[in-house]
Amino acid sequence: MALTIFVGFLVLATLGAPIAFAIAISTGMGIWSQGLIPPSVIVQRMYTSLDSFALAAIPFFLLAGDLMGAGGISRRLINFANALVGHIRNGLAMVNVLTSMFFAGISGSAVADTSAIGAVLIPAMIEEGYDMDFSVVITATSSCIGPIIPPSITMIILGVTADISIGGLFLAGYVPGILIGIALMVMSYFFSGTVITSRGQFSLKQVWTTFQDSFLALIMPLIIIVGIIAGVFTPTEAGAIAAFYAFIIGCFVYRELSLEEIPKILLHTAITTAAINFCLAAASVFGWIMAIERIPQLFTSRILALSDNPTIILFLVNLLLLFTGMIMDTTPAILILAPILFPLATKVGIDQLHFGIIMAVNLCIGMCTPPYGVCLFVATSIARTNVASIVRKLIPFVLSMVAVLFLITYVPALPMFLPRLVLGSF
Numbered sequence: 530m531a532l533t534i535f536v537g538f539l540v541l542a543t544l545g546a547p548i549a550f551a552i553a554i555s556t557g558m559g560i561w562s563q564g565l566i567p568p569s570v571i572v573q574r575m576y577t578s579l580d581s582f583a584l585a586a587i588p589f590f591l592l593a594g595d596l597m598g599a600g601g602i603s604r605r606l607i608n609f610a611n612a613l614v615g616h617i618r619n620g621l622a623m624v625n626v627l628t629s630m631f632f633a634g635i636s637g638s639a640v641a642d643t644s645a646i647g648a649v650l651i652p653a654m655i656e657e658g659y660d661m662d663f664s665v666v667i668t669a670t671s672s673c674i675g676p677i678i679p680p681s682i683t684m685i686i687l688g689v690t691a692d693i694s695i696g697g698l699f700l701a702g703y704v705p706g707i708l709i710g711i712a713l714m715v716m717s718y719f720f721s722g723t724v725i726t727s728r729g730q731f732s733l734k735q736v737w738t739t740f741q742d743s744f745l746a747l748i749m750p751l752i753i754i755v756g757i758i759a760g761v762f763t764p765t766e767a768g769a770i771a772a773f774y775a776f777i778i779g780c781f782v783y784r785e786l787s788l789e790e791i792p793k794i795l796l797h798t799a800i801t802t803a804a805i806n807f808c809l810a811a812a813s814v815f816g817w818i819m820a821i822e823r824i825p826q827l828f829t830s831r832i833l834a835l836s837d838n839p840t841i842i843l844f845l846v847n848l849l850l851l852f853t854g855m856i857m858d859t860t861p862a863i864l865i866l867a868p869i870l871f872p873l874a875t876k877v878g879i880d881q882l883h884f885g886i887i888m889a890v891n892l893c894i895g896m897c898t899p900p901y902g903v904c905l906f907v908a909t910s911i912a913r914t915n916v917a918s919i920v921r922k923l924i925p926f927v928l929s930m931v932a933v934l935f936l937i938t939y940v941p942a943l944p945m946f947l948p949r950l951v952l953g954s955f
Contacts, residue, residue: 533559538634552861553811556818571814578813579806582765586685588802589768593775594641595794600779600786603645603946606631614714616734621657622667622717629671630710631743633678634750639896640674643907653909661738661912662919669897669908670926671713674754676859676893678706680753680771683859683889685764686809689868695764696757700947701886709890712929719917720925745778754862758951783838805860812864829873839877843887843938846870850888851931858903864894886944890937894930899921 546554560566610627614620625646632642647668654664676683679699688695729795740747752774753767762770779786832842853862867888874884895903905923907914937944 556815575810586765586768592798593771596775598645601783609739609743612739616731626671635676639672639675641903647911666844669904672904680915701944708933778809850891854892859892
């Protein structure tokens, strides 16, 4: 059965079928080929997989990101980032990265980051004299920080799938996200292609003014993470609070979010949530079949036959995940691979939370690597160019992100610092 499912999935994915449909159809083919499982059981498994209080956080965080994006947040964050680093050589490129880091703490979505920030900064960078390909590359790569710095929809799905602390994953994401941001800024300084000189002098007054203007947006991530860690509310309740907070700030404080826009925003959130949930439901049956066929145990035994050294296993897993991220979205990749890889990590003594953040960062890097690279496609569509033309300039930036990945892989104290400091149990 497992072989039928894998072959069917690969064929459908190669033909360009949406991943959720490829998973659902290939799983259905495998089950039909055996005829041992009643259809009612399959439907029940799909329903049960979505019957989770934690998964209800996804539409709330999506809604919060959409509301804050439409409420003038992007412009304020860009102004604040510009006041901080705009005066440095190639400053607007660094503003792009820093804004993505700020926006990551609001939306939790790489695609939302690319759309909101890229629509403003890609044209601005081209107008200022930056190479168009570089402008696209720095926007796409920095947007991948979105699901790493919390809140993160990717981490919510990973936490539910692997049964690990979502709050712990949130805390573990800060250091990797910041390190990737710093790495991309350094690369922007040296590899922009065109050197753009200083855009003025650093001004504490401007920093303070723009900070005040963006303060209400900047504290939202703090409210979320402190509330979750302190036990004031769950991740799902945090999502609801974030959405309500975004509505109040956008409508009544910044007054840039009109009530006429709300139905469109709600519709977009509903469609996105439905797509994610369909993928979750389809992949849950896929994972159930894999468990019945003992695929995780077989995979673990095969890898351990090669080596039981955690260092080597982590290296091999990183290669597998980097490749997977190139051809598949983060959600189905987590749902398919987490049940297989986490038992392997447990077997060789790798901390589950540490392994979770490695997996999250790996798959987020895949969002800016072709041929899948969804952030690349969004950024290139904004700049009206194509992915093939930017691959050469993309390589050093992706390599810098991979360098950070291996750093947090083999120096676990970096991502685990905040979870151990705040939670004390990891």
